[in-house]
Amino acid sequence: MNIESIPGLRRLWRGVHVPDYKETTNHLPIRRLPFPPLLIIPLSQHAGAPAVPLVRAGQEVVRGEPIARADGFVSVPMHAPATGRIERIDLSPSARGTLAQAIFLRPYPSASQEILYGEPQDIEHMSPAEIVAAVQQTGVVGLGGAAFPTHVKLKVPEGKSIDTVVVNGCECEPYLTSDHRVMVEQPHEVLHGARIAMKAVGAPRAVVGVEDNKPDAVDALRKANTADSGITIEAVPAKYPQGAEKMLVKVLLGREIPSGGLPADVGLAVFNVATLAQIGDLLPRRQGLIERVVTVSGPAVTRPGNYLMAIGTPLRWALEQAGCAANVSRVVLGGPMMGAAVSSLEVPVTKGVTGILAFSSGSLNGQHAILPCIHCGRCVDVCPLHLNPSQMGLLARKQRYEEMQAELHLYDCFECGCCSYVCPSHIPLVQYFRVAKQALRERKVQA
Amino acid sequence: MSTAAVIELRTAPHLHSGLSVEEIMRNVVYALLPLCAYSVWLFGLSALLSMVTAVAACVLTEHLICVASKRPTTIGDWSVVITGLLLALTLPPGFPLWMVVLGSFIAVGPAKMLFGGLGFNAFNPALVGRAFLQAAFPVAITSYTPALALHRFTSFIPSTFAIPLLKAEPLTAWIAQVRVDAFSGATPLVMQKFDHVTTDTWTLFLGTRAGSAGETSALLIALCGAYLVLRRMMDWRIPVAMLLGAALTGMAYHLASPALYPGPGFVLFSGGLMLGATFMATDPVASPTTPLGLWIYGLLMGLITVVIRFQGGLAEGVMYAILLGNALSPLIDRLTQPRIYGAQAKEAAR
Numbered sequence: 001m002n003i004e005s006i007p008g009l010r011r012l013w014r015g016v017h018v019p020d021y022k023e024t025t026n027h028l029p030i031r032r033l034p035f036p037p038l039l040i041i042p043l044s045q046h047a048g049a050p051a052v053p054l055v056r057a058g059q060e061v062v063r064g065e066p067i068a069r070a071d072g073f074v075s076v077p078m079h080a081p082a083t084g085r086i087e088r089i090d091l092s093p094s095a096r097g098t099l100a101q102a103i104f105l106r107p108y109p110s111a112s113q114e115i116l117y118g119e120p121q122d123i124e125h126m127s128p129a130e131i132v133a134a135v136q137q138t139g140v141v142g143l144g145g146a147a148f149p150t151h152v153k154l155k156v157p158e159g160k161s162i163d164t165v166v167v168n169g170c171e172c173e174p175y176l177t178s179d180h181r182v183m184v185e186q187p188h189e190v191l192h193g194a195r196i197a198m199k200a201v202g203a204p205r206a207v208v209g210v211e212d213n214k215p216d217a218v219d220a221l222r223k224a225n226t227a228d229s230g231i232t233i234e235a236v237p238a239k240y241p242q243g244a245e246k247m248l249v250k251v252l253l254g255r256e257i258p259s260g261g262l263p264a265d266v267g268l269a270v271f272n273v274a275t276l277a278q279i280g281d282l283l284p285r286r287q288g289l290i291e292r293v294v295t296v297s298g299p300a301v302t303r304p305g306n307y308l309m310a311i312g313t314p315l316r317w318a319l320e321q322a323g324c325a326a327n328v329s330r331v332v333l334g335g336p337m338m339g340a341a342v343s344s345l346e347v348p349v350t351k352g353v354t355g356i357l358a359f360s361s362g363s364l365n366g367q368h369a370i371l372p373c374i375h376c377g378r379c380v381d382v383c384p385l386h387l388n389p390s391q392m393g394l395l396a397r398k399q400r401y402e403e404m405q406a407e408l409h410l411y412d413c414f415e416c417g418c419c420s421y422v423c424p425s426h427i428p429l430v431q432y433f434r435v436a437k438q439a440l441r442e443r444k445v446q447a
Numbered sequence: 448m449s450t451a452a453v454i455e456l457r458t459a460p461h462l463h464s465g466l467s468v469e470e471i472m473r474n475v476v477y478a479l480l481p482l483c484a485y486s487v488w489l490f491g492l493s494a495l496l497s498m499v500t501a502v503a504a505c506v507l508t509e510h511l512i513c514v515a516s517k518r519p520t521t522i523g524d525w526s527v528v529i530t531g532l533l534l535a536l537t538l539p540p541g542f543p544l545w546m547v548v549l550g551s552f553i554a555v556g557p558a559k560m561l562f563g564g565l566g567f568n569a570f571n572p573a574l575v576g577r578a579f580l581q582a583a584f585p586v587a588i589t590s591y592t593p594a595l596a597l598h599r600f601t602s603f604i605p606s607t608f609a610i611p612l613l614k615a616e617p618l619t620a621w622i623a624q625v626r627v628d629a630f631s632g633a634t635p636l637v638m639q640k641f642d643h644v645t646t647d648t649w650t651l652f653l654g655t656r657a658g659s660a661g662e663t664s665a666l667l668i669a670l671c672g673a674y675l676v677l678r679r680m681m682d683w684r685i686p687v688a689m690l691l692g693a694a695l696t697g698m699a700y701h702l703a704s705p706a707l708y709p710g711p712g713f714v715l716f717s718g719g720l721m722l723g724a725t726f727m728a729t730d731p732v733a734s735p736t737t738p739l740g741l742w743i744y745g746l747l748m749g750l751i752t753v754v755i756r757f758q759g760g761l762a763e764g765v766m767y768a769i770l771l772g773n774a775l776s777p778l779i780d781r782l783t784q785p786r787i788y789g790a791q792a793k794e795a796a797r
Contacts, residue, residue: 016464018462097456174462246788246789250788256788256789257789258789259787259788259789259790260789261789330457330461332459332461336459336460336461336462337459337460337461337462338459338460339459339461340458340459341456341457341458341459341461343456357461359461364457364461364462368463368467371468371524371565371566372563372564372565372566372567373566374468374565374566374731374732375566375731375732375733375734375736376471376682376731376736377682377731377735377736377737377741380736380737380738380785381738384788385787385788385789386785386786386787386788387787388736388737388784388785390736391736391780408784409787409790412787412788412789415459417459417460420460420463421460421462421463421464422464422466424466424467424468424470424471425467425468425566426463426467428458430458430459430460431458434458
């Protein structure tokens with residue numbers, strides 16, 4: 001397999017080379033995980049307003065049936081991931097550590113699990129507004145982790161125009177290979193989703209950016225692509241955090257998203273490959289998002305792999321099915337650089353979960369004592385946004401949060417974790433910044 | 448599945464590069480060891496004793512200060528060993544031991560621990576210690592002895608065991624006794640400045656000449672520095688910028704008056720420039736963090752070094768150049784904050 005990287009100086013200069021640990025799962029085909037005895041479907045799995053339940057306790061539902069409706073434009077509906085009975089609508093642990101409202105659904109063990117909902121729809125004859133409305137009905141949100149409702153991004157803001165759709169196939173986080181497998185196994189769905197996005201935003205072209213450590217994905221997409229599609233597939237040198245949209249659009253197109261702005265400000269709309277694959281698959285059949293591919297990996301997992309699992313599958317079930325060592329001490333949702341460690345294994349898989357990583361005690365270093373900053377400047381050298389984490393860290397220690405915001409652009413930080421990763425003093429810089437942002441929010445509320 | 452009783456809750460990132468401060472500092476010590484060995488070969492037992500004394504005094508000072516202030520001892524981070532070695536390497540090999548101890552105390556006590564220890568010192572501790580010694584004992588710190596002297600492995604330089612606070616015997620008689628032909632006790636910089644004798648660059652490069660214990664061989668210093676750069680434990684931009692700054696300034700002087708001022712080769716390899724640029728200016732604590740700032744900082748120190756050498760009353764200016772650079776580094780940092788991603792676009796969009 002021979003892939004060509006894009007020529008010229010366009011590459012990610014900052015950032016870090018992290019060992020990617022992808023070889024454990026990147027060759028493993030997507031496999032379906034059995035339904036758990038009880039599915040927990042949180043009403044808020046996306047950015048925006050939580051969905052409103054359409055069902056009540058005791059009601060029987062069929063796989064694919066809407067069970068919650070969108071509450072306003074920045075919100076999405078939920079669909080039943082399995083045929084079964086609604087047990088209750090109650091509080092459940094969430095990845096953020098708080099309790100959140102969720103629908104508890106007990107699948108029928110003997111049901112056919114056939115998807116009876118949905119009907120064909122002809123996208124070629126739909127207007128952009130109709131596509132946006134139809135995408136909202138699928139319940140698709142950003143599957144790369146952000147979980148931002150996709151239809152909102154497909155609606156071009158007033159006064160802006162989009163010339164290029166950027167498709168993000170970087171998957172730069174270590175361990176994660178779910179997007180990789182989607183690109184290899186469902187390239188047609190990805191490209192079809194890209195065409196739908198192009199139609200919705202009125203862009204004549206799309207660029208798919210894939211890191212060059214996934215040559216088979218580049219190959220599969222190029223083979224599935226047609227010359228007249230307006231879509232090009234580019235391999236970019238692998239480096240973390242290239243999957244951040246700000247980084248990727250700079251590398252692919254040389255454009256910088258303004259500080260505090262949106263991709264639309266520079267004529268772009270950015271979507272994750274798995275998101276587009278779902279749209280390409282679901283939209284023509286007018287069905288809802290009920291399952292997704294999740295990488296289950298990490299040193300404590302005995303049968304790591306890329307599993308297609310129902311939304312609402314509890315982490316405990318997923319880890320049991322994939323096999324898990326007894327001494328698991330940390331479970332991370334998402335990648336190890338930006339993912340959150342969960343406090344409970346009853347937390348369910350939501351639409352934005354890209355991976356479940358289990359680490360046994362001692363496999364992660366996090367026990368090191370924090371030493372004073374020695375001003376070595378490594379964090380400054382790796383910050384992809386050219387911020388000064390060292391300086392911000394010193395200010396954070398003194399709780400001078402206003403200065404961090406006013407002079408050092410605290411709010412531009414998207415918490416990629418490069419600074420903490422390289423810090424030889426083991427200063428938890430990113431955590432300091434999260435605390436600073438939270439403190440500023442609280443001060444603002446009080447004022 | 449049975450999980451451990453305790454689930455760790457930690458925040459992202461969950462991975463770390465694995466590089467620690469201790470490892471960086473330990474590697475700097477490793478990189479200094481060849482210089483120490485070469486120095487012992489050049490100057491003999493006195494140099495060895497001076498190093499051992501300096502390191503012991505520095506470590507002891509830091510440990511005692513930690514104990515006195517009821518804090519866990521910080522000698523485990525290895526940075527204080529570097530301070531001790533660097534101090535000894537910048538002193539004449541026969542420097543009186545009691546003065547070494549005093550300098551070590553000043554370097555670690557007031558210059559480092561009083562500021563808050565590692566990470567908080569505004570100036571390179573070893574250089575502050577040396578600056579104190581230069582001010583307090585101007586004669587002793589300029590009393591150099593020749594390299595490769597006779598009996599250097601069997602006897603000490605007499606000044607090593609000078610009795611505290613008594614006037615020391617001049618070394619002239621002893622030097623006349625032990626020196627090998629062609630090796631004088633005067634450093635190349637002194638010979639150039641006051642006698643207008645320029646030592647040839649090759650001698651400077653190999654370092655078989657008089658000088659401070661560890662500054663003599665440009666070649667060895669460059670190799671040791673390269674080791675640290677290759678292991679990514681030292682920022683190459685600072686030494687490169689400082690040497691560039693010195694070479695350019697030296698070139699300007701040389702072109703203006705070739706008879707009076709030696710060429711950039713001499714400027715680069717004489718005195719303590721190589722040692723200072725490689726191991727002292729690169730002290731991360733006292734240098735800027737921004738990429739542009741590093742270049743400005745280095746170039747500025749190179750310039751000041753040469754200006755002090757050619758215009759000032761002292762033969763060598765590296766120490767003051769670096770201390771001035773240290774003093775300026777917070778300002779340089781402030782003035783050279785990088786343009787953040789998306790900043791220009793923001794202003795244009797307004």
